[in-house]
Amino acid sequence: MSLIPEFELGLWNAWIFILPLILASIFGARILRKRKSEEGSGVTKWKIASMLYFAIVILLYVYSVFLPLKLNTIWFAIGALIYLPAIIFLFIGLLNFASTPVDKLVTKGAYSVSRNPSYVSDFLIMIGIGIACLSWVFLLVAVIEFLLLRYYVVAVEEPFLLENYGNAYREYVNRTSRWIGIPKSEKKT
Secondary structure, three states: OOOOOOOOOOOOOOOHHHHEEEEHHHHHHHHHHHOOOOOOOHHHHHHHHHHHHHHHHHHHHHHHHHOEOOOOOOHHHHHHHHHHHHHHHHHHHHHHOOOOOOOEEEOOOOHHOOOOHHHHHHHHHHHHHHHHHHOOOHHHHHHHHHHHHHHHHHHHHHHHHHHHHHHHHHHHHHHOOOEEEEEOOOOOO
């Protein structure tokens, strides 16, 4: 990992790992359009945090075009081992979300092990790409992106879900971790 990031336009750059994310984004946007629009308290804060989050995502996508993969290195292998299960988990979560009726809380599949499988997957995917490219800039931006999700987007989504699903969501929170492998907080929602 060098202090100055590499910039090189090439066929074997990180953009290859970004393509499935673009497909997931298109698929996810279609699913969300079918669901009810989010209304209630905190929506403006959520929209601002979401816009900032998507700006960071676009920045990472553009950066990936110029970021060479470190093929034939242990770093590429480690990054790919993190990336592959995360991308599979992301698509499983999207399929679970798509197959659940609009008026029901999504609690099956990936949502049975994480309340935020898309966010967990996205973070792991970005970490995997950063390692596969040996880019401290990519890793740093991925951590900033995750912190933004953690402290702003999720902080607004959870009260919204509680408001809309009531006890069903409260029970779901009590049995399902927010993130995979990270214990649930003791705080009652």
